[in-house]
Amino acid sequence: MNRFALAALIVLFATPALAQEGPKNDDENTLYAVGLVVSRQLTAFNLTPAELEIVKQGMSDGVTGSKPRVEMSAYGERMQQLARARVKAQVERQEPLNREFLEKAAREKGALKTDSGLIYLARAEGSGATPGPADMVKVQYRGTFPTGEEFDSSYQRGTPAEFRLDGMIPCWKEGLQKMKAGGKARLVCPATLAYGEAGVTNVILPGTPLAFEVELLEVKKNKPLD
Structure with missing residues (x-):
């Protein structure tokens, strides 16, 4: 800054x-x-x-x-230590909520829990193409934390997102290949299928499960990356 x-x-x-x-x-x-x-x-x-x-x-x-x-040169390492300690404390407080969130999602009527841990719930069945692992997809989506707080949304930006499926987090790679264009689904992602123990600095705490409401608008067939 x-x-x-x-x-x-x-x-x-x-x-x-x-x-x-x-x-x-x-x-x-x-x-x-x-x-x-x-x-x-x-x-x-x-x-x-x-x-x-x-x-x-x-x-x-x-x-x-x-x-x-204070003398700034004496506090550089101390600031990093404090940040790490505060993040660790937040993660520990969140663990019971995260666990309850995943268990509740798995019990929801119609939910399918896969071997990887992904919890998939179809909202509306599509009739178009199903994407392959390297295909381009156009989607509208909304991402939320276990608390229900929104952290990302293509709806808020006012335009659909387009990306190659093989460049996305494992939860999306697996979940979208269960959908057809025109369909809608809820993807509940354990941390291992999202951003893991690293998280995303200043956005997603380490070990945080995430939920996405996804609308698959279009599939464009593509070749795998070399």
């Missing part, structure tokens, strides 16, 4: 009216978006409201040129 972006964020922190009423114009919407970008870099720390105020103070001092209250 450059100096301009951080300065813009401080404007947000220093404007109570904006915090209460929300952005009113395109410039304010842009500044608000800056805040969202920075917030994603802080996700690993799982900040409390009180801790967030401390972070705001550090950012304000840095942008305005005030004398730092």
